[in-house]
Every structure is written in structure tokens, then in C-alpha cells.
Amino acid sequence: MPPSAAATPPARRRTRARGRESRQKILEAAARVAGERGYDGATIARVSKESGLPASSIYWHFADKDALLAAVVEASFELWLGRVSLAIGATAAEKVRALSESVARAFRESPDFLRLGLMLALERRSDELEARRLYLRLRHEALDRFVGELLDERSMMSVADARRLVTYALAGGEGILLAAAAGDDDVDELFALHATAVLHLADVLESGAAR
Template sequence: MSGAAVDEAGSRPRKPRGRRADGERSRQKILDAAAEIGAERGYDGTSIAEISRRCGLPASSIYWHFKDKDDLMATVIEDSFEAWNRSWDIDADGNILLELVAIAEQLIGALQEHPQFLHIGLPLALQKRTDDPRPRRMYLQMRKNLTARFEKIGETHFAHVPAERRTAIITYLIAGAEGLIISHELDRSESAPGIEELLQIHASSVIQTIMQEAEK
């Protein structure tokens, strides 16, 4: 009989668990290597050949898991953002004003754990390109999703603040953090402040603004 063997119930046998686990480990090794290289060299400086060398897997294995470099790098950005996005939360029923400092620390800590979407996606988003690669579109979409999440938080906890003002604060929060990360990447000298310190100063400014709005 030609084709794959079937069991008595007429269904094809499942792949052994070990094989699936090996496949997941290989996929993660590829993603980790792509994230490292992308953070070091940017999107254009990242190649399948270098990813293959870094992760120790053949290019054929990379193409088995991912359609092409665009698919791989877009997955790196999406996975990194989603991991960061899951790492912090705000209680809808709590007093957010009492938790702002803890929330800021949570946001910054999560960003340090999952920075790839910013290190790779942000520089790419700033470029004016005719090819408009999928990782660039992915970063911009993740950014919109983040804005929408902050807007929902603003509606829940600061309904008395005009929507236009809430939008301005959210824009300042996101764009300010992005700007500090760009500044940090441009100045890697020993005298330059660390990115965590810069983000903490930015967070303090945002918290002060929120507190002022809450008092009105």
C-alpha cells in the first residue's frame, strides 16, 4: 500500500512527541539567533546565512519553519511584543493613582526582558522604504495595538479627562520612550546614562502629568 500507514481507526499516526519537541527547540533557536543579530545589525544587516551560522542549523531548517527572512523577523517582533505586553497588567478595579510607580517599574522591567521588538522594529519603522517589509508593518501594528490598550486604560480610570488630552499623554508616553531608546543607541559612551535611568525619568514625568490631570 502506498502512502503513509494508517491505524485501525483509519487515521494517520501522530508525530512522536520527541520530534515535535525537537522542532519547537529548533524554531526557538532560530528565533533567538535572529533576534540577537537583528538587535546588533538591524533588519537589513540580518541574513539567513548568518542566522544559520549563529543558531547552528542549516538554512533548510530555517525555511522549514519560516517562509523567508521577512516572515522570520516579523515573528521575532511579534513574539517579543506579545511577551512584553503579557508581562504587565493594570487592575481595572484598583486605584491606579496609588499604583503608578509600581506600574512604571513593571513596564520598564518587562521592556528590559523583551526589548527585541523595539531594537529591530523601531529603526525599521523610521525608514522610508519602497519595499515596506512585513517586520516594519508588524511593528507599526503592534504600536497601534499598544496605543489602543493605553486608551482603554485611560477611558476606564480617567474618564473625566478629555479624550484629546488622554491621547496627547499617551502619545507623549510612547514617543518619549522610543526617542530615549534611539538616543541611547546613538550614544554608547561610558559617560552616557543607562536606558533604565532614562526611562525612569520619563516615567516620573508622565506620572506627574497624570497626577495633575487627576486633580482637575
């Protein structure tokens, strides 16, 4: 049924500006909804209600639902990456510790976006989703960047090992996020354990005795 005109029609401003604003509102609403109910659950109607804009307006800003969610993924990922401070430190141990910590922080700060990402990763449908493809690509790129940061100097770890380590560090973080979603609430302790584990693995890998 017609959405019965919620807010007051705001004084006609710069149309361009309004445009950006609306787009932003839609993106935020979509991020919220998709973070809560996944790709399928993020219906256009729900995004419309949440953003206050009619469904047809969403289609003015985005080609279709897939494009909208891809845009959400892109924007959110950017924000998230920004939050993951670079792993700085003189020794490898320091760098690994810094990496662990920043991952933990980033996970604790953007649970909504990450939940969406994980849901997208789990999807297995035949019609490939652009949003999913993009998430996986960005995740991959982030992983590469972390590897680079870990290695840039004379490290005793091989590239392959560094990649393994970073992959494990990330996967562990995601697993903890999942455990949190499943109700295991001592997330902080889990992250602490994870840090210990990753440090140990770094040690092992560096000393060459790797797996």
C-alpha cells in the same frame, strides 16, 4: 562552504518535537541577530550560523526572510507585552505611576527586541516589509490597550488626552532607549525624570487646561 557538521547528530527523537525545537532555535537566533544589526544585517547566513541549522532548513520553517522576521516580531512582542504588568491603582495618579513604572521595567528588560522594533520603525523603503507592518500594528494595539486601562473608570481625562498621554509616555521610553544606545548611561535617572514628567502631564491634562 559546507558548514562541516558542528554538533553530534542527536539521537533521532520525535520528529514533531524536533520540528518545534528547530523552529524555536531559529526564532531565537533571528531575534538575537536582528536585535543587533537590524533587518538588513540579519542575513539568513548569519541566522543559520547562530542557530546551527542550515539555511535551507530556515526556509522549511519560514516562507522567506520577511516572514521569519515577522514571526520574530510577533513572538517577541507577545513576550514583551506579558512583562508589562497592568496599570492598576485606584486614583488616576496611581495608575499613571504604575504605567510609567511598568513601561520602564519592560524597556529595561527587552532591549534587544525593542531595538529591532525601533529599527523597523525607522525603515523607509518602498517595498513594504511585513515585519515592519506587524511591529507597527502591534505597537498600536498595545498603545490602545494602555489607553483603555487608563480610562476604564470615570476619569476626568478625555479619550484624546489619554491617548496623547500614553503616546508621550511610550515615545519618551523609546527616546530613552535610544539615548541609552547612544551612550547616555544614566538610564535609570532618565526614567525617573520621565515618570515625573508624565505624572505632571497627567495632572495638567486632567485639570482640563490641556495644551
